[in-house]
Amino acid sequence: MKKRYIVIGLLASSLMALGQNADSTYRKQKISRTDIQVMMSFYTQDNDHSAVTGGIGTENLQVYASQVTIDHLADSTNAYHVDAGVDIISSASTDNIDFIKSSASKLDARTHANAGYQRSFNKKGITAGLNSGVSIESDYTSFGGGLNFSKQNASHSRQVSANVQAFFDDLRWGLLHHGHPIKLIYPSELRNTQWFDHYRRYSYNFEFGLFQVLNRRMTLGIYPGVAYQTGLLSTPFHRIYFSDKSERVETLPDHRLKIPIGIQLNTFVGGRWIVRTNYRYYWDDFGTVAHALNLEGVLKLKPTLSLTAMMRLYAQTASDYFKSYRMHDTDEAFYTSDYDLSMFTSFKPGISIRYAPYSGWKGMIYNTIELHYSYYHRSDGLNAHMATVYLNVSYQRPDKLRK
Amino acid sequence: MKSLFYVCLCSIVIALPACESVKPYQRAYLNDHEMQPGQSGALRFDDQVQAYREASSGGGSSKVSGGCGCN
Numbered sequence: 001m002k003k004r005y006i007v008i009g010l011l012a013s014s015l016m017a018l019g020q021n022a023d024s025t026y027r028k029q030k031i032s033r034t035d036i037q038v039m040m041s042f043y044t045q046d047n048d049h050s051a052v053t054g055g056i057g058t059e060n061l062q063v064y065a066s067q068v069t070i071d072h073l074a075d076s077t078n079a080y081h082v083d084a085g086v087d088i089i090s091s092a093s094t095d096n097i098d099f100i101k102s103s104a105s106k107l108d109a110r111t112h113a114n115a116g117y118q119r120s121f122n123k124k125g126i127t128a129g130l131n132s133g134v135s136i137e138s139d140y141t142s143f144g145g146g147l148n149f150s151k152q153n154a155s156h157s158r159q160v161s162a163n164v165q166a167f168f169d170d171l172r173w174g175l176l177h178h179g180h181p182i183k184l185i186y187p188s189e190l191r192n193t194q195w196f197d198h199y200r201r202y203s204y205n206f207e208f209g210l211f212q213v214l215n216r217r218m219t220l221g222i223y224p225g226v227a228y229q230t231g232l233l234s235t236p237f238h239r240i241y242f243s244d245k246s247e248r249v250e251t252l253p254d255h256r257l258k259i260p261i262g263i264q265l266n267t268f269v270g271g272r273w274i275v276r277t278n279y280r281y282y283w284d285d286f287g288t289v290a291h292a293l294n295l296e297g298v299l300k301l302k303p304t305l306s307l308t309a310m311m312r313l314y315a316q317t318a319s320d321y322f323k324s325y326r327m328h329d330t331d332e333a334f335y336t337s338d339y340d341l342s343m344f345t346s347f348k349p350g351i352s353i354r355y356a357p358y359s360g361w362k363g364m365i366y367n368t369i370e371l372h373y374s375y376y377h378r379s380d381g382l383n384a385h386m387a388t389v390y391l392n393v394s395y396q397r398p399d400k401l402r403k
Numbered sequence: 404m405k406s407l408f409y410v411c412l413c414s415i416v417i418a419l420p421a422c423e424s425v426k427p428y429q430r431a432y433l434n435d436h437e438m439q440p441g442q443s444g445a446l447r448f449d450d451q452v453q454a455y456r457e458a459s460s461g462g463g464s465s466k467v468s469g470g471c472g473c474n
Binding site: 037039041043045065155156157205207209211212213214215216217219221223224225227258260261262264266268274276278280281282284286288290292298300306308314316319340341346348350352354356368370371372374376378382384386388389390392 | 422432435439443447449452456457462
């Protein structure tokens with residue numbers, strides 16, 4: 001009897017199971033999301049160590065930079081990236097290439113654009129992508145491309161990443177004015193000599209990353225890298241005044257190896273404070289060793305409003321090839337009077353305010369507006385101010401896959 | 404180069420034994436915007452300026468496009 005009841009029960013339950021229809025209220029959806037970021041920045045600096053005039057002369061410079069970035073997440077696996085921007089540069093130092101005030105070199109523009117694609121393999125925690133870009137100035141054209149890869153562990157507590165980039169630069173002037181690069185630009189009084197027989201610069205960057213969650217309030221990132229440059233590494237319109245009062249164009253070796261390593265430790269302290277600490281060590285075969293320490297304290301005034309105070313301290317040793325105005329001897333093989341390669345220390349205090357309501361209306365989400373200002377002082381006397389407005393909005397549209 | 408090696412070694416020695424398992428419901432602080440690695444959007448321009456005005460670059464804050472910065 002018992003067997004009969006069991007068989008009847010199983011038959012009945014199987015018939016009921018066959019009679020089940022798919023839940024008509026359930027809809028599998030993919031969420032496509034587009035992030036739009038707009039950044040506008042202003043930069044101004046002044047000092048009297050311009051490399052264009054051999055380590056003396058004005059460095060007065062203003063840059064108005066704007067950039068739009070669009071990140072489109074098509075679904076949970078495919079993401080696309082596009083960004084483009086223009087920097088308007090008003091430079092008193094490059095105006096001295098020909099010593100004709102307010103000449104064409106006084107005002108320049110850098111136009112740049114990048115595009116990329118990224119694919120996520122969610123089950124394996126792997127993300128892989130590629131990107132390419134272009135940057136054009138009156139005296140500089142750069143094409144670049146790169147590959148990136150990252151893998152996250154199952155508990156999302158560790159991520160390893162690798163990033164490879166290559167840039168192919170042409171230092172000839174003329175693309176913006178004539179449609180194609182023509183020649184290297186030398187200081188006006190040195191144009192009777194062909195100082196360089198090559199005009200290309202190649203840069204290869206490899207960067208690795210290890211991101212580790214240490215505990216529920218602390219994360220650590222370690223970013224070692226290697227960069228190698230070859231080709232024309234001098235800037236052809238930088239002057240050198242020698243101790244015997246003769247004059248030449250800046251000359252640097254045709255290859256440079258750079259090894260940086262960055263470490264970032266982020267800590268959530270209490271319920272309102274976040275401390276972000278970043279240290280970078282840098283070495284290159286031009287003889288420069290540099291240390292940079294960046295400290296940021298973030299105070300969360302409200303869940304949507306945060307205030308950040310920051311301080312960056314930096315020190316570097318001089319390049320083997322740097323000497324100031326009229327300190328180089330003519331028997332040296334390489335020489336520069338560019339104070340960016342001199343020994344100096346710098347500090348940069350800054351402040352940011354970030355409002356992030358994440359409020360939405362009809363698919364539009366207002367994510368973030370951020371205002372940032374910082375002051376930069378270098379021990380050689382260079383002072384700079386930089387200010388940025390950053391806006392981030394999203395558009396999210398659910399696409400029906402199946403009804 | 405020796406100091407570079409010591410920086411790497413110290414970071415790994417400090418980091419790895421200190422790791423603690425964090426469950427998904429314990430990630431409220433970790434998921435905060437300011438706890439994410441890298442720089443916030445508004446600071447990218449600062450990074451670019453520093454790459455031009457200083458001899459060093461890279462280490463998690465490299466500039467991502469060409470440009471001479473020769474002014």
